[in-house]
Amino acid sequence: MSTVSIEEVPVETTSANPAPASERSMDVATRVIPCLDVADGRVVKGVNFLNLRDAGDPIELARKYYEQGADEITFLDVTATVENRATTYDMVRLTAEQVFIPLTVGGGVRSTEDVARLLASGADKIGVNSAAIARHELLSEIADRFGSQVLVLSLDVKRSPRTESGFVVTTHGGRRETDLDALAWAREAIERGAGELLVNSIDADGTKEGFDLELVSAMRELSRVPVIASGGAGRLEHFAPAVKAGADAVLAASVFHNAELTVGQVKQALRDEGISVR
Amino acid sequence: MTVSIVDYGLGNLGSVFNMLRRIGEDARIVSEPSELAASERLLLPGVGAFDVGVDRLERTGFADGVREFAASGKPLLGICLGMQLLFERSEEGGARGLGLMAGGSRRFAAGPSLRIPHMGWNSIIPVREDPLLKGVEDDNRFYFVHSYHVVPDDPAHVLAESDYGGRFVAMVRHDNVAGAQFHPEKSHAFGMTVLRNFAQQ
Numbered sequence: 001m002s003t004v005s006i007e008e009v010p011v012e013t014t015s016a017n018p019a020p021a022s023e024r025s026m027d028v029a030t031r032v033i034p035c036l037d038v039a040d041g042r043v044v045k046g047v048n049f050l051n052l053r054d055a056g057d058p059i060e061l062a063r064k065y066y067e068q069g070a071d072e073i074t075f076l077d078v079t080a081t082v083e084n085r086a087t088t089y090d091m092v093r094l095t096a097e098q099v100f101i102p103l104t105v106g107g108g109v110r111s112t113e114d115v116a117r118l119l120a121s122g123a124d125k126i127g128v129n130s131a132a133i134a135r136h137e138l139l140s141e142i143a144d145r146f147g148s149q150v151l152v153l154s155l156d157v158k159r160s161p162r163t164e165s166g167f168v169v170t171t172h173g174g175r176r177e178t179d180l181d182a183l184a185w186a187r188e189a190i191e192r193g194a195g196e197l198l199v200n201s202i203d204a205d206g207t208k209e210g211f212d213l214e215l216v217s218a219m220r221e222l223s224r225v226p227v228i229a230s231g232g233a234g235r236l237e238h239f240a241p242a243v244k245a246g247a248d249a250v251l252a253a254s255v256f257h258n259a260e261l262t263v264g265q266v267k268q269a270l271r272d273e274g275i276s277v278r
Numbered sequence: 279m280t281v282s283i284v285d286y287g288l289g290n291l292g293s294v295f296n297m298l299r300r301i302g303e304d305a306r307i308v309s310e311p312s313e314l315a316a317s318e319r320l321l322l323p324g325v326g327a328f329d330v331g332v333d334r335l336e337r338t339g340f341a342d343g344v345r346e347f348a349a350s351g352k353p354l355l356g357i358c359l360g361m362q363l364l365f366e367r368s369e370e371g372g373a374r375g376l377g378l379m380a381g382g383s384r385r386f387a388a389g390p391s392l393r394i395p396h397m398g399w400n401s402i403i404p405v406r407e408d409p410l411l412k413g414v415e416d417d418n419r420f421y422f423v424h425s426y427h428v429v430p431d432d433p434a435h436v437l438a439e440s441d442y443g444g445r446f447v448a449m450v451r452h453d454n455v456a457g458a459q460f461h462p463e464k465s466h467a468f469g470m471t472v473l474r475n476f477a478q479q
């Protein structure tokens with residue numbers, strides 16, 4: 001994912017913990033998830049909000065990645081203003097009519113009503129980020145009404161000496177630090193019913209130097225739910241280490257949008273490392 | 279033949295409907311049990327908690343409607359929670375299911391390397407031949423997302439298994455009533471094959 005996201009960055013790091021990849025999750029394939037940051041109905045890319053560039057039509061890109069073998073698609077509504085919500089619902093609906101893999105939608109989700117509308121539009125999972133930081137109960141409300149399987153906690157994480165674990169939760173695309181220890185927040189979110197963690201490293205995001213493997217490991221160790229690693233993917237060889245550190249899924253944005261890598265190439269690179277993919 | 283999709287307020291009806299249309303099959307969403315008599319194929323989707331599903335089926339009148347449809351001998355397919363609802367009970371709640379098959383659902387036992395829910399693309403292993411499995415017998419991957427899995431009392435009802443910390447039941451059949459724990463509507467080409475098999479069987 002890029003750092004443009006204001007609101008919900010559905011990034012999940014995965015299990016850093018225990019079992020080697022060969023024993024993990026038995027036969028479940030490691031998922032490769034392209035992420036589309038969307039503003040006003042267009043995919044955007046850029047660093048922070050300063051230089052957003054148009055990267056294409058979200059529906060066309062989603063279909064392209066679907067045809068390349070993507071295991072899921074994540075949409076992140078990075079503007080998520082009230083006025084463009086209708087555009088988001090239309091985008092999800094039109095995508096769901098032609099893309100038959102799970103769709104996760106995040107960005108600006110503030111209430112169970114927002115969740116209901118996104119699910120009715122065709123989303124399968126909902127990423128929640130800053131609204132849950134502001135009001136933790138939102139997570140329980142969503143999980144109680146729709147089930148944990150729809151609820152993805154999105155975290156934008158930065159290294160910081162201010163917290164016990166050394167990882168702090170940020171908002172506003174990483175520009176504002178909260179007081180939340182990232183690991184404590186992930187633990188609380190799971191207790192409140194989050195069914196998946198999307199862990200985006202703000203430090204790694206945009207560097208193209210690889211995922212933050214320590215962060216992935218730390219999240220895996222505490223999490224009994226799937227972990228999606230996000231932030232930092234730049235080359236094919238970056239993906240397998242994230243899985244070996246415990247990620248159940250790997251998420252990337254710009255390497256796919258820039259056509260530097262295809263989903264198929266990433267899967268082959270994982271397969272070459274003995275990791276099960278679809 | 280037209281596939282009727284039960285709208286009882288749970289589940290991603292749109293996805294099932296969209297996929298059926300994409301593969302050129304007729305589909306319609308039925309919101310009234312009275313519409314079931316004229317249906318040729320019935321699909322019971324479902325996402326969410328077992329007791330909520332039972333409650334919705336009963337309050338909408340679909341509980342009796344689906345049982346009557348099953349008794350007619352016409353093909354019925356339950357998906358995910360829709361499959362678990364075909365059974366008598368679930369560890370997830372205290373409500374009584376439709377009871378079209380004996381048995382119930384159990385929760386996966388979490389372990390250090392076993393994440394719950396079971397979420398992602400997994401293979402199924404057919405244990406008998408079936409029209410629904412035509413074309414996916416060998417190589418396949420389906421999208422699963424669930425924390426409970428069915429345990430039929432009668433092993434003869436098991437159609438296919440999958441592996442997640444041990445074998446579990448991924449598909450069932452009892453005469454004209456079948457179920458799939460995975461989501462064909464989210465399973466790309468293999469999902470299309472299964473739904474086509476159902477529409478054309």
